[in-house]
Amino acid sequence: MAVPRILIVGGGFAGMECAHKLERILQRGEARIRMVTPQAHQLYLPLLPQVASGVLTTQSVAVPLRRMLRRTEIVPGGAVGVDTAAKAVVVRLINGETAVERYDHLVLTPGSVTRQFDIPGLDRHAVGVKTLAEAAWIRDHVISQLDLAAASSDPEERASRLQFVVVGGGYAGTETAACLQRLTSSAVKRYPGLDPAWIRWHLVDIAPKLMPELGDRLGEKALDILRRRGMHVSLGVSVAKATEDTVTLTDGRVLPCRTLIWTAGVAASPLVQTLDAETSRGRLVVDADLTVPGVDGVFALGDAAAVPDLAKGGDAICPPTAQHAMRQGWAAASNVAAVLRGEEPAPYRHKDLGLVVDLGGMQAVSKPLGVQLSGLPAQLVARGYHLGALRTLPARFRTGANWALNAVAGDDFVRIGFQAGRPATLQDFEKTDVYLGRDEMRKIVGDEASGITSAG
Known part of the structure; x- marks a missing residue:
């Protein structure tokens, strides 16, 4: 048989x-x-x-x-x-x-x-956060924008390189925007020729609320944390068109931008x-x-x-x-x-056991078993959950060690350069x-x- x-x-x-x-x-x-x-x-x-x-x-x-x-x-x-x-x-x-x-x-x-939509330019100028390769490419790309802005004498080019747009106010988009905005805020201090005020992060979502699954109180808390950091959050708005160096929103705004990260659903x-x-x-x-x-x-x-x-x-x-x-x-x-x-x-x-949202550093919002948490308690729950969900001891050790090292030594700003000058699309990945x-x-x-x- x-x-x-x-x-x-x-x-x-x-x-x-x-x-x-x-x-x-x-x-x-x-x-x-x-x-x-x-x-x-x-x-x-x-x-x-x-x-x-x-x-x-x-x-x-x-x-x-x-x-x-x-x-x-x-x-x-x-x-x-x-x-x-x-x-x-x-x-x-x-x-x-x-x-x-x-x-x-x-x-x-x-x-x-x-999830993609029939938006002009989206297929050529946006990347997602669904694969390991995309995450690695985004890191290199974001840091390279700081390097290129510092090297440029053209104010318009510099403005487009220092504005970043993340579309999608769910967990992936919110965490991606929060983590990367924290990175660029730290990195720009090492660029004497760049004014930190020139860097602008935009989080855009067509929904009227940020992460509605968290409930009104925690959703508002997360929104407040992001805005106090300097994040420009636009709700009830989406992308109408994207080009190599601009993103046009449905409310008519045209943002000079060379980084469009698309996380608007799956x-x-x-x-x-x-x-x-x-x-x-x-x-x-x-x-x-x-x-x-x-x-x-x-x-x-x-x-x-x-x-x-x-x-x-x-x-x-x-x-x-x-x-x-x-x-x-x-x-x-x-x-x-x-x-x-x-x-x-x-x-x-x-x-469902609840939700955790890591906003980087000591900031997070979590809802384990319906209990609403924010700040350090929420961060401890979020990271504890992630460590438990990782499937091997080496992965847990590496992750915990990375978090500890980042907390003590801060961010590093090294880019590998393996995709320097190469445009990327959702289809590529x-x-x-x-x-x-x-x-x-x-x-x-x-x-x-x-x-x-x-x-x-």
Whole structure:
């Protein structure tokens, strides 16, 4: 009898936790576990703003999957199509070749991408904060703007280099703006030719409130902290147009700017659209046990799945957070094992433990278990939560050591220079144009079944 094949697509919170638990609950030989992921690390997304600002090193937030997983085989590539009828996933390997992975049980955790809108210039002049490469690029770019402004004798060029726009008043945008504004405020003191008043950070969001999930009191507290630091926060406003050196807002303002960071929401991975399955606002519809209805052997979870939130009830869907993704990974592993053993899968249920927002330094706002905190107590809760959520002791040690070093020695302003002078776009980092149409996907799967291979 053939060994059942479990294929996990995605190595983020949900995928890694699912694989890790499957290794613990399945006996050797009970199933073969393979994971498709282009990056052989699990990225701790909530701390990317601190990588972008240089507080943390990249190794602190990227846990090597081969360190965590012992029996799971890593397939180094990205899934670009899923043929559920043939129980096959088309994979674009990192060397450009195309492969077909067959499965008996599929766990889809492809995550999300930065949500884009049809705004002129956005595709050419904005970057997100979704990948390790983006965080590293943003750090180099922001520091290079200070260097270039200091070298320029043109007041207009200097003004455009010293204004920065972050779009999105959620956690990612607020933390990114807060951390980077703190970095430039510290760095400009080392540039005698630059007036600190020339540096302007803008946080823009179409919503009427900043981080509404925190509630009015904590949201207002976070807004007050940012504005007292000198941040220009514009609510009820978005971007109308972007060029190489300007950002035009919907209220008519034209800001001289060469740095546009886009964090205005996320969308499910385009891989979802390659399945012949129902979606809700771009996310795969799943039952409470994380199975995709009407599709044999497929589970979906994390940011790409509309998982019913049984703790809230009604039509509530679990928000796309790391907290839910990790726990859904555990639940999916238990349910896959149950199906393998002829048992009934269990519904996923988790009550949200609260929210933490690190604004850098000693400032934060947090809402653990509904308790509203700000200042140092909130910062201790936020950093304690992050340390607990990191999956290895080396990652926790590096992160704690980085925080301690930054608190004692302050910021450093070194840029690597590996992308000096190179423009970057959302597409460069998130590769959202690689996914296949269904006809092309089925042809590749059919050719593979006939013994024909493809490359490129």
